[in-house]
Amino acid sequence: MAQQSDFHDNQQRAGDYLKRFATTVTGHYIGGSWVPTDGAASFDNLSPANNQSLGAVVAGTEADVDAACQAAEDAFGEWAAMPGQARKKLLNHFADLIEARADEIALVESSDCGQAIRYMKQAAIRGAANFRFFADKAPEARNGQSLMQPEHTNLTIRSPIGPVGVITPWNTPFMLATWKIAPALAAGCTIVHKPAELSPLSATLLAEISEEAGIPPGVWNMVHGFGETVGKRLSEHPAIKAVSLVGETSTGSHIMRQGADTLKRIHLELGGKNPIIVFDDADFDRALDAAVFMLYSLNGQRCTSSSRLLIQSGIRDKFLSALKERVANLKVGHPLDPASEVGPLVHKEHFEKVMGYMEAARDGGATIAVGGNRITSMGNGNYVEPTLFVDADNTMRVAREEIFGPVLTAISFDTEEQAIAIANDTEYGLAGYIWTGDTGRAMRMAHAVEAGMLWINSENNRNLPSPFGGFKMSGIGRDGGDYSFEFYMETKNVCIAHDTHSVPVIGR
Template sequence: MTERLNHYIGGVAVGPSSGEFFTSTNPATLTSLYEAARGNAEDVDRAVAAARAAFESSSWSRLSPTKRGRLLRNLGDLIGENAEELARLESVDNGKLIREMRGQMAALPEYYYYYGGLADKVQGAQIPTASYDVLNYTQREPLGVVGAITPWNSPLTLTTSKIAPALAAGNTVVIKPSEHTSRTVLRLAELATEAGFPDGVVNVVTGFGAEAGAALVSHPDLAKISFTGSTQTGSRIASEAASRFIGCTLELGGKSPNIIFEDADVANAAMGVIAGIYAAAGQTCIAGSRVFAHKTVYDELLDLVTARARTIRIGDPLADSTELGPLAFADQLAKVESYVDIGVAEGASVHAGGKRPDLDLPGYFYAPTVLTDVDNSMRVVREEIFGPVAAIMPFETEDELVGLANDTEYGLAAGVWTQNLARAHRVARRLDAGTIWVNTYRAMSPMSPRQGFKNSGVGIEHGLESMNEYTRLKSIWINTDEGAAPDPFMMRN
C-alpha cells in the first residue's frame, strides 16, 4: 500500500480537511512514491492559527535568543545524523543525483549552526538626540507568522534559507513545499520537534500552489511571505503582499551569463560551463544558461563543452556513477523539449543533445544540449528554460560583452573566467547580477548574502543581512525629564 503523508501542524501529523491526497512520482522510474495531503484554505488556516498561537506563547516568545540558537543547532545536528536518509528521500523525489544530495545534506547543518549563532546577535542601537533629557534607542523584533513557499529543485536547502533566519529572529513558520517534493520538508518539521522546538513553531501544509499556496499568501494573519520560484508567480505574490502591506522576500528566475575571456584557462572554464548548466540537469535558478566565449577561444571552448556533454553519464540518480538524472516531472520535460524546438525554429543549431536519450529507464530524461548559431534576440536566450540546455555565443570586446550579458530581464548570477585581475574586478562591477563568480561557478555559503537584481527577486537570503528580512525595527523614545511639560505645540528632538 502506498504511504500516505499528512500535514504537520502544531507538532503532530494532521489529515487533510477535504480527505483528499495526491500522488508523488519518482521521476527516474515513474513509480509512485507516496500520497500527500491535498491542502486547502481550511488546512492553511489551521496551520497559521497554530503558528500564531506558538508565536504568542511564552514557551517561544519568552525563550531567550541564546536558547533559540541552541534549538537551531540541535536541528542542525539531527539533519547531520539523518543526512543519508534525507539525501535518498530527496533524490527519489526530484531526481537529483544522490551524490549531490549527500553534499547538500552534509552542508545543511552549517546553515542552522550559522543562524543559531546569529540568534542572540540581533540588537538595536542608542541614537543621539538634541536633548540631554531624551533617550532614543532602537530594537529589532520578530514579525510574527512567516509563510515559506519552496520549490522542488532543492527542497531542504531552499526551505532552510528561509526558515533558519526566520526562526533565529523569533518568528514561527508555515511552509508550503512544492507538490512535487513534499517528503523531506515534512521530515524536517518532524526533526524540528525532535530538536525541541515548541509545537506550532514549524508547520507544513502540502498541496498545490493554486489551493494551499494561494491561501497561505492571502491569509490575514501572515506577517511575511518568502517565496522561491518563477518570476510570474513571484509577481502575483508581491502584488498580494503589497495590497496588505506585509513584507516579501522573492528569489525568482534567472538567465545567467557565463563569460569566458580570451586569457581564461579554457579547460577550467569549460568545466565551469558544464557545472553551471548540466549540474542538477539545469534545474537551478542560477544556471549559467547563456555562455559567452571570446571569439579567439570560442571554437576551443565549444569543442570541450560539446565533447564533455556527449559523454555525461545519464541514468539512475541513486547510482554513484551517474552524472545527470531526470528532470523532475513530465511538464518540465515537455517544457525543455518545446524550447529546443523553438530554438531550432528560430535558427539555432543543435550541436549536442536536443533529444531524449536512449535509456533502459522510463523517466523524464533529456540529453545535455548545446545550442549554437544563437543570439540575444531568441527566446532560448531570453527566457528561462530550467533544463540542461546551454546557448553558446561569441563576442569580441569587453564593452560588447557587458552589453550582451546585461541585455536580459534577469539579474541573479554571472560567471567570469579570466586571468586578468583588473578585468575580473571591472567586469564584476559592471554586470547587473546579485552574485558574481570569478573562475568558479555555483559556490554558495550561508554566510554570503544573495540577492536577485531586476526580475530575479526582492530581498536578501543568507548572510547577516538576511536577519533584517525577518525582523521589524522599532524606535523607542524615553523622556527622562520629570519637570513641567514643554510647549505642546513644538515638536521635540
C-alpha cells in the first residue's frame, strides 16, 4: 500500500510540474532570454507511458541556430577571460540549484523518457555531481606541463577552444547533458545545446537553472528541434569550433561530414554491443546480479548496457536457468511507480524497432527463452516484456546490432580464446564486463578485449576522472577529468631559451 501511495503522489507531483509544458509551447533559450514562440512551428512531445501529448515544443530553424551561435560567439571572450575561481563559484552554485530541484527534474525526466523513477532520482543527483566535479577543476583547466631540455624549457598552456555545440540523446538526457556541458563551461567555452526531440523537457529545466545560477547571457544557449535542421546547422556553423555528440553511430557519421568544411573538432560517444563475459570461476550470484542490472535497468536504453552475455559452458545451464527466472520476475510498469524496474520505451517508432528483433531472433535460429511480446495490459504505452534470447551465436542480427531495449542475447563459449574472439567480433567497442576469479585471466582479458572501457567483476561504476569512450564504431575521443579539457581546450607550447645554446648562423 505504501508503494501505491507513493505512485499516486509521484503522479500528482509530476502532473503539477508538467502542467506548464502542457499549457505553453516550450521554446528556445538564446542570449540569456526565452525566445517568443508565437507563430513558430512546433511538434508534439509524446509520453512513453500512454503516447498522449505532454505539450508542444518549438521546432527550431536554421535562423534560430544562427542566433544561438552568434550569442555564444559574442559571450565567449568575457566568459573565457573570467578567472577559473569565479567560474568554479558559479558552477558550484549551479550544482546547488540542481539538487534543490532534483525531485522536479526526476519526475519530469521519468515522465518524458519513460525511465523508471528509481533511476531518475539518482540521475538528477549525478548531474549535480558532474557540475561539482568540473567546477572544482575550473581553476586548473588552463594548467599545462613543464618540459625540460638542457638549454630550453618548454611550457604548455591551454585556452578554451571557443563556442561549442553539444548534442545530447533521449536516454537519461539530463545526466548526459551535464556530463558534456559542465566541462565545457569549466574550460571557459560557451555552448549551444541541442537536446533530443524525443525527450526535450529536462533541457529546458537546465536552461532555467543556468539563468537562475547567474550564468552570463549567451554563455548557455539551447535550441530545440530536429537533427536534420538544428543538428545539421549547428554542426556546420563556422562560429562553432567543436561538436560533442552522444547518439547513434549513423548520426556520428553525419556530424563528421557536416563539420568537415569548417574543420571542427568532433567528439562522438556512439553505440555499443557490449559483452559481459562470465567464466566458470566467477562469483555466480554477483555476476548474475550484474548481468540483469546492466541490461534491464534503464529499459536497456543505455550505451554501456551489456547486451551480449558470453557464458562459459561449464556453468551455462545453471546460469541461464537462474537468469530466466530473474528476467521473468522483472517488474514492468509505469515509470512513476516506485515498484517499476522496467518502464516503457521512449517512442512508438523505437518500440516497433525493438519488437522487430523478436522476429529476427526466430528467423536467425535463436530461442526466445523469456518475453518477446508486447504488453497491452497497461494501455497504449510502449511496453515490451523483458526478453532473453538463448541458443544464439555471434553471426545473428540479435548478436550484432544494437537493439537498445530490454533484450539480452546469450552466447556460450568454451575457452578464453573463444571468449575473446566472440567479444571482439563486432563493429563496436565501447564497453565490456569480465567476471572471473582468476586474476591473471582478468589481466589477459583486459589487454585483449577491444573496448574503451572494461569492468572486472563489477557493473558499470563511473569514476569521474577516468576516461570514458569507445573504440571502432563506438566513437572518437574521451570524456572525464582532464580528458574532457583536452577536447574543449587548445594546447599551446611555449619554448623559452636559457640563452646558452648556439643560434645557427647563415648569410653573415
